[in-house]
Amino acid sequence: MAAEGLKHTPLYDEHKDLGARLVDFAGYEMPVQYSGIQAEHKAVRNHAGLFDVSHMGEAVFRGPDAEAAVQHLVTRDVGRLDVGQAGYSAVCYEDGGTVDDVIVYRREGDFLVVVNASNREKDLAHFRENTADFDVEVADESDDWALLALQGPEAAGLLQDLTETDLSGLKPFRFAWGEVDGARSIISRTGYTGEDGFEIYLSGDDAPRVWRRLIEAGATPAGLGARDTLRLEAGMCLYGNELDAHTTPLEAGISFAVHLDKEEQFIGQRALLLEDTEGLRKKLVGFEMEGRGIARHGYHVTSGAEIVGEVTSGTKSPTLEKAIGLALVDPGVDDWFEILIRDNPVPAKAVSLPFYKRDRG
C-alpha cells in the first residue's frame, strides 16, 4: 500500500519486522494490530502489553509565566499538582467546546503537556495564540520524544528488572526521571487501558533497543486496535469520538478533570459554569446491547420514533464478551433505549461506567 507523505515513529522498522498491519493514523503510519486485536487486548488485561505511542504530541511550557499560561489554557487546577505529578485535563474554547484532552506533567521548572497526535498542530496554535500576553515559551518537542506504553498487571515487574528507579514508590499519575535499560527516560505511571502501567518517554535513538528488551522480557506488542477496545472498556474518552469542539468536558463525563472553582480564569470557564448551573445539554452514557448487533460510532440512539442521541464509540468487548458502547444522549433519556443498526432499532440499556475496572487487590 502506498504510504506517501506518512510520518514514521522511531519504531517503524520494529513494527515491520513484527509483521504489524500498518494504517494511517493522524499522519503517521502506525500499527493497528500484530497478532490480532483480541489476543493483544487480553495480553494487556492478563499480562503486559507494549504500545508505540510516539505519535503523541509533546508541548513544553517554559518561562516565568509557565504555570499561569497553563492555568489559563486547561480546565484542571495545575496549581494543585506537585512537581513529579501529572493530571488529566481538558482544553476548551470560550464556548466550552473541547479543543483536546491532555495530560499535564508538572516538572521541575516547566510543564509538559501531552496532546493527541491528531490535534498537535491545532493545539500548538491554540496554545500560542492564547498565551501571547504571558512571558512563556511554548515549544513543540513532539519530534524529540519516542513514547512507549507498557500496560498490564505484569508491567511493573517487567519494567523493574530494567530500571534502578523504585517503581513501588511511583504511585498512579506520578512520574520520575530514570534510566530504562540505560536509556534516560521519564517514567510515568499513567496509561490509557484501565490497567496498571507505565508510559516511558525517551529518545528515538534509544527507543528500538528498549522496545526489543521489553518484548524479550515478555511484553506482547499491541496496536492501536487493542488500545481502542481497552480504553473503551475502561470508559475513557477518545477525542473525535466522545469529545470535540461541539461537546464540553462536562457533557462527556470528565468533570473530574474540570475545576470550575479554580481561582485563575481558564478559557471556557464561564461557559462551563453556566452549563453546570443550567443543566447539561447532553450527557455521555455507557450502554450494553440487549439485542443482537454491535453499535458503532455515528449510529443513532432512539427512543420510540424519536432520535435522542448518537453513539460515540462501540465495539464487542473482548473482556466482557458483550457489545458495549458510549453515546451522547439528551439529558432526559432513561436507561432503556434503542440503537439504530442498519435501520433496525436494537434494544440497549444504560450501564454505569467504567465497563471494566481492574481488581486493585
Added chain:
Amino acid sequence: MNIPEDLQYTKSHEWIRIDDGTATIGITDHAQDELGDIVFVELPDEGDTFDAGDSFGTVESVKAVSDLYTPVGGEVVEVNSSLEDAPEKINDDPYGEGWIVRLRASDEADLLSPEEYEKVVEEES
C-alpha cells in the same frame, strides 16, 4: 494466501460453490485476514430472496463492518446459524465451517476463476 482451485470468486471477496443449483457462499481467506478477529455475523432468514449483487448480511470484526454480497440471485435455503455463537469460525476455516449461506440459485452469475481472483488480491495489496 489460500485460494482453493475448486471454488469461484467475486471482486468483493466472497467465494461460491454451486452444486446442482445450490450456491454455498462465504468470504475468502484474504477477506477474513483483512478484517481481523470476526466478532459478529448478521445472517438473512431462510426463505429470503435476493437478486445478484444484493447485500444479504454483514460480518463485523472488532474494528469494522463489512457488507456481504451475493453474486447470484435466489432464495435462501440454509444459513450457518452456528456463526451466531462462533463467528470466529470464519477466521479459522473460511472455506469450510465458516460458510455463511446457501441459496437456490435462480440465475447465472459472472464469477471469477481462482486465477482471476488471485489477480484481484494482488492488485489491491
